[in-house]
Amino acid sequence: MAWYSEGPLSRITGVVGGAIDDVLRVRRAWHWDTPRPHTWPEQGAVVPAEASDLGWARVEPVRSIRYLIQRVLLLPFTEAMVHPKVEGREWVRELERPVIFAANHSSHADTSLILHALTDSARDRTVVAAAADYWFKRPILGNIVSLFLNTFPFSRTGGAQAQLHSSSQLLKSGWNLVLFPEGSRSPDGRIQEFKPGIGFLAKETGTPVVPMHIQGAFQIMPRHQQIPLPGPIRVRIGKPMTPGPAEGSREFTARIENAVRTLSKEPRQLEFQGSWIERWQASKPREFRYEAD
């Protein structure tokens, strides 16, 4: 009988009973309460060790807990669900100073996708600006989200100076900042106008801004949908931008918005005039000094 055609009660009973059986079986088999049997062979490395982590977080022991949660749950889940394709990761591979990540926002899945797209070292030094009036309205929810994603409350309804102060403190402490300059999730998946706060913050703190574009998040988890669905995702990271000395914060915001919109477009078809050799050589990737690491 198909799983969904059973009655809800018998199904729940079956699921719970099965789960209990599984836990008991694993408990007995792996000797949770007795020493490892001496007849078992030595444990081997089996799989190559994962890359060492360079991250640290704001407070212990939350730092360690979040580390585990992200690596055991969040990142594998994101990878398994949507297998995001990341382009331009080289721009954040070797950040010399804190940056602001500015991305379009169409889904609750955006934060996980951004964290997934970053390199280990960048992710472990990144905090996410979360709408104070939404995420921190219920303290328990806000704390859980902070535990998972390293968020901090960011007011959308005023208090610009206070926001600037707390954000700049984080930047000065060596943290990267994820900001969604649209202010809230897009209702239809299209990029909305950017609010000027990001340009102001970057200008005041002299922080570079890394534009990012997430494609497909609206399809997997739009507004009013609670559970994400599997689907294709592309995260594109652009070149870090620094505000010019004579550039106003609004102009810089417009430049950031333009950069995100440009990333959203498909790569320009290469000119088909000329031979493949010219196209091939033109697309040769840049050599990075850290490639040898």
Place this chain on the structure above:
Amino acid sequence: MPRPGAVIEVDRNTPPVLFHFGEGIRLEKMPLGARIVYPPDPLEPIAHPERAIKRALAKPLEDDPLKSLLRRGMKMTIAFDDLSLPLPPMAAPDVRQLVMEEVIDMAAEAGIDDLHIIAALGLHRRMTEDEVRHIVGERIFTTFHPDRLYQHDGEDLENNVYVGKTAQGEEVTLNRRAAESDLVIYVNLTLVPMDGGHKSMSTGLASFRSIRAHHNAKTLLASRSYMNPPDSALHQSCIRQGQLIEDTVRVFHIETTVNNHAFPAVANFMQKRETDWTPQDQAMFLATKQMTDIMPPAFKRNVFHAMRAPYGMTAVHAGQVDAVHDKTLEAVRKQINVPVEGQTDIVTLGVPYLGPYNINAPMNPILVVCMGLGYLFNFYRNKPVLRKGGVLILTHPCRYEFDAVQHPSYIDYYDEVLADTKDPIEIEKKYEIRFAEDPWFRQLYRKSHAYHGIHPHYAWIWAAHAMEHAGDIIFVGADRDVVHRLGFKCATTLDDAFEMAEQTVGRYPSVTHLRTPPIMLADVEA
């Protein structure tokens, strides 16, 4: 230092063993005294694959350096293996991409303007653009697709040429572009000993007319097994065809091998022996098991098919086909060989969610047979782990579930052919030409993403040797009607299956469980 494969004997303390169960998993307690065969741990991958590739191209085996073969004005073709390898698909960058980028760099330097890249998919389905892009990488895809990077079409009469007949009368055809090239470079990924060598060209760039010479019940029944090329009639036939092709066109072979690191970190417990499971692995097992128990099949499939394997390249060789392939097989065996002493009355196998022919699709019943009785049973050298007349027990839900886009001819084969007979030889006589030449299946193979009309027959005869060898075949936890249509027996639990098996092999049978995947090759000693 990675550990070699191991055979352990089950005692009171041995933990239950993991069985793959399609898009699910199970833990089963094996009877006392049973053997569990584990694959070796993944070998250390080459630290700098690009450097190794450059070295292989500069110092090929029994051939001139690739650079010296390239000259301006020549017609050059690169052919590469399709997405049926490796399994699961490799996390980017695929080793074929790395090899092709080096080769293309050299071709660009030599000023070769006439360069085409062909996916050598034989009678497999056409890949989607994303699938091709995943194998070749973004740079090759954007530079060459679609006019110079395309997929072989075995039914395109104009673009396949007749090369000739071998001494044994096997007809040979070849992709026209390859046949008319001054140099063909074949970029291969060998995961198991069946792959690569002469088989690459003689199946990947061939048509039905050519492939039917060795993809037939008689040849498969004479292969002991096709995972061991010296004892494989299939490979002898491919070698004869390949030699004829090599006489016609200049071919430079590049073969790569990868380790058996088949599961990403999230599924590490599937990679490890049960005695190595850490509390984290146990937790991941429990979480995965609960998820697969309650989620609908389509959801589980999406999650599983999104997994990419963190394979690492273990060897790359270039040059003359036989010299290259010998080295390749050596590298593959080093990774997957496990010495096993003697045969047993019963062999148990867990059939996983994925085989070579159901990437991004459900594993339909014929493909379950192909995977379990075809591939997994045949992973042996010398003789099968199962004694002649023994019982093979497999775990898979084996649902009536087909992908209409990828496997249209499988549906007819299951509904019509298997309702008539299960005998591979009889089926071949009655149905081979009908399925191979069906105009609708041909159209779907050429223009959509469907396997060739004859492909379900190949999947079925892949199991011919196992069906002939085993006294009984029992599926555990499968759909009863489906298993009966396939001609096998069905049991609800593994214990029931052992009980049923005793009717065939007697009381107190010897039992061996092959804990695969990851892939292994049982080297069975007398």
